[in-house]
Amino acid sequence: MREEFELELENRIRNLMWTVSGDYTLDVKPDLESFRRSRYIALYDGIKQGAFARYFDREELSLYLVKKIYLHAQEGELISLAQLCIEWAVCDRIMEEREGVGEIRTKAFEDTLELDFSQLVGYEAGRLKISLFKEALNGEEPATNRLRGFMERVYELKNAVDTMEVIRTVDFLYNEIVDPQFVKQHGSLERVLAVTLEELTEFSWKDYLEEEALEETFSAYLDKVTESMTNLDMMEQAKQQEQEEDREEESTNKKKVLLVDEKALERMYSYVQRNYGKTYLTDPEEKRLNYLLCRGIHAECSLYFTEGVLKNPVLRNYQYEYAKKQKDKNLYAYHNNHRMVKNNIWTLTDMLKKAFTMRDETDEVLSDRGKIIPSRLWRIGRTQDAKFFVRELKQDNSDFVVDVLIDASGSQRSRQGQVAMQAYILSEALSNVNIPHRVMSFCTFWDYTIMQRFRSYEDDRSANSNIFEYITSSNNRDGLALKAAGHELLNRDEEHKVLIVLSDGRPYDVILNRPNARNPQPYQGKYAISDTAFEVRRLRNQGVCVLGVFAGEEKDLPAEKRIFGKDFAYIHNVNGFSKVVGRYLIRQLEKEE
Incomplete structure (x- = not known):
């Protein structure tokens, strides 16, 4: 019974995404875990996925996120900022087309603040999210000059015409809020976008060890990022796990040594x-x-x-x-x-030909065998020099x-x-x-x-x-x-x-x-x-x-x-x-x- 309910629910959310996007070939995976926490969060995430796929390029944005993560950006906070930017890039457009979306959005924001407030308030990107959501629910909210500047930058996305505007805003917010040293240590947005697909496949080797084929690994990771970037659900447990992994990786990098287990070694040759x-x-x-x-x-x-x-x-x-x-x-x-x-x-x-031509020239040298030289025969019996012959030497x-x-x-x-x-x-x-x-x-x-x-x-x-x-x-x-x-x-x-x-x-x-x-x-x-x-x-x-x-x-x-x-x-x-x-x-x- 539970499986039937989940299947029906998944189909409803997927149909909602397809209807909003207008693209019935769109490959989406509804987040049923979010639905268990809040039906409005899950429904609005589905609407937002469809809307973003309709107006922007999902793959372009998710590929940017993966490249940024490859250059050591913190996945949790980067995706959290991407969620905010996507929200304000599509919200006005979709609410103008569908009246009921505004009410679902309001409920989703209220549930997010109620469920995740204690986690959000603990870091600056989370506080930015609180301020934006509160202002959307209650009208203008008090904010510091710094926070107000970030909020205005997000609001500008209401007029975004292409995916690159969204990417620039996400990149700006991450570099200003999460890691002000990122550009100095890892490079600007141009450097991020220059990361090749081949580099990304190498980056995902850990995931590969748990899969049967490399391309499944990269696709799975890309899909994971694509799904996460439109979710309002914070998944705080995943964020904490990421921070622990970052600390482990930092410790490993100091040694410049990779530690792997026997299972990894077995799959390495493959x-x-x-x-x-x-x-x-x-x-x-x-x-x-x-x-x-x-x-x-x-x-x-x-x-x-x-x-x-x-x-x-x-x-x-x-x-x-x-x-x-x-x-x-x-x-x-x-x-x-x-x-x-x-x-x-x-x-x-x-x-090379000229050099070999010189080597091809025949040299004549005195020898104890070869073609006899009559003019040297007088030496017989008079000297120990027995070189009465001439030989032709040719280099090979x-x-x-x-x-x-x-x-x-x-x-x-x-x-x-x-x-x-x-x-x-x-x-x-x-x-x-x-x-x-x-x-x-x-x-x-x-x-x-x-x-x-x-x-x-x-x-x-x-x-x-x-x-x-x-x-x-x-x-x-x-x-x-x-x-x-x-x-x-x-x-x-x-x-x-x-x-x-x-x-x-x-x-x-x-x-x-x-x-x-x-x-x-x-x-x-x-x-x-x-x-x-x-x-x-x-x-x-x-x-x-x-x-x-x-x-x-x-x-x-x-x-x-x-x-x-x-x-x-x-x-x-x-x-x-x-x-x-x-x-x-x-x-x-x-x-x-």
Whole structure:
């Protein structure tokens, strides 16, 4: 009986929302808990959801709220302010159309003040709500100048014409009332709106551990925010829980260590598969490489080798769609700079061809075998010099191999198109002179360092276009990535090996601390730079020529110098890329003559 009643009630509220909005495809979830507290609060919330969906863009506002929360805004108070702004953006419009709404609104306000007054009075955003509701019920109420200013800002929304006006007001109120340091510490509204959807999917990893698929997690969280932003019900218990979680998170951030349980670890590999694509290694190969390479300070880490979510998706989830969009952006950047990229490719190709032409020239040297030299025969029996022959020596260009390793951490996000073009220029030029080469990117999520392969050594030039699938994410454990790239490079038969690393000189990785494991030192600052520099020196000692191509911010130059020493190139823009890198490669060719 109770289930039938709840179903009927849910249908009534949903029909009310659809009627008000005029959109019968609107996906809404009535709040029956609010109805148990107050039927008027629940009914008015339903009306308000429908009205806001009719006049504004629900998704645009809820996405802003999620982005603000991602940048460490307090969820409870942010949504509370959004509720107020939505209320005054739609109230006059809907009451003009439907006479009965005014009475429901009055009852809802009275019940809210009666049920939640003791909680609301305890913080400034709550007191703003009390003043607005009282003024709506009783006429003008006394208020301080500060509070009156906030109230007038909310009243201005009665004339709002688009969702961005509502967003600006919510953002202003939050920054003024809840967290005056937010802009200084986390950025302005422009920074909030610039948060990408890919960042948000990473943010919701905790929710993912309790779900079967990542896209369900993000959608569920977005839906939760969308529902909450029109509710008058304060849900004080949820607010207190959020504050406790914030304190726990603050304590965790101080240590720069993430603590997870065994259940989380079990689902971690599944998360990586879904969002970075299936691995191209077999289980035994993957275990063997992790056993060989994940040692020392990387002992509790893992390597994951993939060709990307677009090449080998588990399913077409949110990350898959985001990767498609980023590929389109990279290709747009390429086509927008097509002539410059082609010029760089041919400049670098020409430099390499000239260097190889010089190596192709035949040198004649004296030897104890080869073609006899009659003019030297007089030395027989008169000297110990037995070099009566001449030999022709010709250098072999096939004894070179190159690896290109690209930093794909989140700090490269603003330069994705530029970095993709740099790697593409390199790969095309190396293909033009038939040098075998591989192109990979790396980033680190949790304890997995993701090695994404765009092309392998033996691929033909058509594989170079895969580089535009370059996408940035999470952190970067540079030392482990260099170790992994160098492992296969060192196993190549070519005598002369070159590793080119495109990075911003900022190795940084949040540590995942397994249950009962030791608490390692955070991989950042001098610790991370020293480890990365050590891997560079180790590879050089084993005969690999390592070049760092720096495309970061000038303040990180000292770190890049400590990592790569004198063998690094500072690329101010892509225009000069080919000449700078070309000069280095030619130097390596000349060294090996």
